[in-house]
C-alpha cells in the first residue's frame with residue numbers, strides 16, 4: 731500500500747491538516763502512530779481506511795478487506811452489542827464475530843446497549859467488529875484507551891497475528907502499548923507532516939482538579955467509570 735503526496739483539508743480554505751504525506755506499507759507491517767492532540771492522527775487513519783478521500787495525492791494498493799476500530803463507536807444507535815455485531819457480520823458477508831466476543835471476554839456486554847458501554851468496553855466492541863472479517867489492513871484509533879488489563883495485554887498478540895498472516899496493522903497510540911513488538915515501525919504526525927522513524931514527544935499537559943457532588947451510592951460506579959477512562963479519581967468527603 732502506498733501514500734503518494736497525500737494532503738487533506740476538511741473544508742475549502744481551511745488549513746491543510748495533512749500535508750504531502752508519503753509512505754509505503756508492506757504486508758506484515760505494524761505501525762504505531764503518535765502525535766499531539768489535534769495533530770491529525772484520526773484524520774490520517776480515516777484516509778488510510780478509505781473513509782475520507784485525500785484533497786490531493788493518492789492512496790493506492792489498499793488491501794481489499796479493511797478493519798477499522800474508531801476511537802468512538804456510533805453510540806447514538808439503539809442497538810445492543812449483539813445486534814450491532816450481527817449487523818456488522820451481515821455487512822461483512824457472514825463473518826464470525828462470536829470467537830472474538832469470547833477472546834475479548836465480552837460475554838457480559840452482549841445485551842448492553844451501545845450507548846451504555848464504558849469507553850473501554852466500547853473499544854472491545856469496535857475491535858471485534860474490526861477483526862471479524864480477517865482484515866488485510868487493520869486500523870485502530872487509540873485502541874488502548876480505557877481498556878481493561880487483560881485485553882490490553884492481549885492486543886499486541888492480536889496485532890502480531892494479523893501481521894503474521896500478511897496484514898498491515900496501524901494503531902494510533904500514545905501509551906506505547908505495542909512497543910514490545912519486534913519490528914514495530916513508528917510514524918509521527920507533526921505540524922501536518924508524517925514523519926517515519928520517530929515517536930512524537932509526549933505532550934506536556936496542564937492538569938485541573940474538579941469537584942463533583944453526587945449521591946453517595948453512585949460514588950463507587952462513578953469512580954470506576956472515571957478510572958476506566960484513565961482519570962485519577964478519588965473520594966474526598968461525605969456529607970450527612
Ligand SMILES: Nc1ncnc2c1ncn2[C@@H]1O[C@H](COP(=O)(O)OP(=O)(O)OP(=O)(O)O)[C@@H](O)[C@H]1O
Pocket residue numbers: 740747765766767768769770771772773774
Ligand atoms: N470533521 C471535522 N471538520 C473540521 N475539522 C476537523 C474535523 N475533524 C477534525 N478536524 C480538525 O482536524 C485537525 C486534526 O484532527 P484529528 O482528530 O485528526 O487529530 P488527532 O491527532 O486524532 O487528535 P486527538 O489525539 O485529539 O484525537 C484538528 O485541528 C481538528 O480540529
